Amino acid sequence: MLLSFRVANHRSIREETELSLVATELNEGTARETGARSEGRPVSVLPAVGIFGANASGKSNVLNALRFMRSAVLDSFADWSKRPEIPRQPFELDPDAQDETSFFEVDLLLGRDRVRYTYGFELSDERVEAEWLHAYPSGRRQIWFDREAGRPEGEGGEFRFPGTGLKGQKDLIVTSTRPDALFLTVGATLNHPGLAAVHRWFVNNLWLVTSVSDVPHRTEWTRKRLTDRKSGARLRERIGAMLAAADLGVSGLTLDPESGEVHLLHRSADGTPRPLDFWDQESLGTHAWFAFLGPLFHVLEQGGVLLADELDSSLHPILAAEVLRLFQDHEANPRLAQLIFTTHDATLLGPSVVERPLDRDQVWIALKRTTGESQLYPITAARKARRDDNLERRYLHGHYGGVPRLTSGEIARQIALIEEGLRATA
Template sequence: MLLRFRVANYRSLRDEHELSFVASDVDDEIVRHTGVESGGKEIGVIPAVGIFGANASGKSNLLSALVAMRAAVRDSVADWARDEGVPRDPFALDPACRRENTLFEVDLLLGQTKVRYTYGFELSDERVEAEWLHAYPGGHKQVWFDREADRAGGEEFRFPNENLRGAKKLVELARPNALFLTVGASFNNKQLRPLHRWFTNNFWVVASDDAGVAQRSDYTRERLVDPKRGDDYRKRVESLLRVADLGIVGLDIDEALPNDQQVKLLHRTGRGKPLPLDFRTQESLGTHAWFAFLGPVLEMLERGSVLLADELDSSLHPVLAAEVVRLFQDPDANPNGAQLLFTTHDATLLGKGVVGRPLSRDQVWITTKRGTGETELYPLTDAGPRTTDNLELGYLRGRYGGVPRVTAGELAREVTELVSGGV
């Protein structure tokens, strides 16, 4: 389970920012109890977090930062060896940031016993400038390793104890531009592999672009025809298609047809017998989006991993978006502790009207863009809303930030003035 994520000097996230899945109130009905304590208090984990903000405020960059951290952990040994230096994407609107490090850090719980780990690193264009891994078995901190580069081009690895077994002999295999975690996992260190595996199995990004929808549709279809999945997977997909109120009552699968034609959706008719439609040419864009969404959702629920949904509202009706949030918050539907991190403009997720407000104040974060082009990230609770406040109305009126600074009718006036001036 992901507890916290820290990032600095990545794209529009210039300053250090922290996103937290840790609940302030462990008695909230959606909070997952972990039995793990920190500072004398139990850590409660939030299963779904939404990031609200205006266009170009940096919401997507936060998701991208998690993916960039995963890519570094996964690829630093094999891919970074092809070129000198380190691939990274620092804040571009200030040239000085090219000389500053990029920071990534996660705080998480792993395994059946839910041991807490803190892992992070800092990168320059040339090398790994720092890297650290701390574990908290039984709630007590153990420094497994600390790595730091020096100005002379060398670096120091510190192993204060023998808690990370076999680590010292791996130091000579670690290039300056490779992460030690990746090196250890590559050489099958039993203690480092679970953390490395957490990165490789996490962070599926669901975006609304046409290429992404087509790719995920293929994935959902391939799993439906995979004999290893069996009828249970098909029943879950059919159930989620039916509850979306798309007029779909089932699936027709014919493995004798070409791959992209094997799955057809059965639609309700006025004559009693459902009829299949050609998925590529006859189904609506909304149906394509929902069908494509199901494969990643079911995969992440099965793994107990983190699903990153960029602009959740762009392809899903607000009622469906709310149901996706509730799916992750339901302990019976999500027994493995999967988490959802999504960006959205959909203020109805904050209201008590149509969707019944699936998000509590703890689950909402805001991004704003400063005048210098930097993203500012903060939890809604920092904006001071009361438990009795109408969050939807307050957000739309700009009380909490994260909305465009555009007054009513401003766009029309601008266009009118341009047209009038041109005449």
């Protein structure tokens, strides 16, 4: 599971920024115990966090940074050598940022023993400038490897392996690692057993669900999973139940065993279920919900991390709130899958449409500074949020930041002034 993510110099994120999924003392019951301890204290994690903010505030860039880190771990060895330079995206609005490294780091709890790992790297356009993996198998840090480009030979060369934490053959990995490839990627490619757990986490996690563009792809992926001989029947039952519960007029679904075509069932005037053609007769909202359910159940089954960009664009606020409650329910989410989502939908802060499904430490704000840099912080850091606060109203009134700086009717007045100026010069 993911404890925290740190990033710097990626897209609109200029300075080092952290998104934490570790519960705080302000949590009111959504946190889940992990069995792990840090500095003698038990560590609890959040099954869901939401990033709220205005348009172009950088919310999506946090998810994009996580996805970039995943692609780097998966593809650096096989694909980066085919490119003229490492495909990073430093902050564009400051020329100095182009010469600075981009930084990515995750804190993870892995395995049945809940061992903590810290893995990260720094990239320039030409090479991996730094890379590290630390493990805490007994609560104390072990440096499994530490890489720094340009380190003198007298200090152990570019790669150091202090202690005996990372066991197994390492020389072949070192000689096979290009300057523009990650050591973790190469090690996993060469089947190093000690690096497998961290690499496998990136392979199996950080699924990204976007608002509209990938609905056809996710629909097709979900449809194929429904035809699986081993798990398809259970998935059909679960998705059918969720479609019916969403009050979309759908009472169930059928699957043609030969063609694999999915038909959703609707009650006709005489009360009998009637199948409709999925693409031609179902609404866009039904398409979005169906396409969301496939990745949702996959992550819940695997205990992974789902990234949902603009959750409110795909789902009604009541459905979105139910998705959050699904992740926070112990029986529905026994493997402690996690959801990180972005949204504009202040109703998820309650209580105008739904009772607030998020604790205060699950709410984060993205804010765009005048320099074009994004700032990310928990709502509790903006101003102390009391348990009885109406977070929705206070957020919309700008108490926590992350909302457009507009007065009522300002856009209409600006347009009127422009039109008046055009008429005067005509």
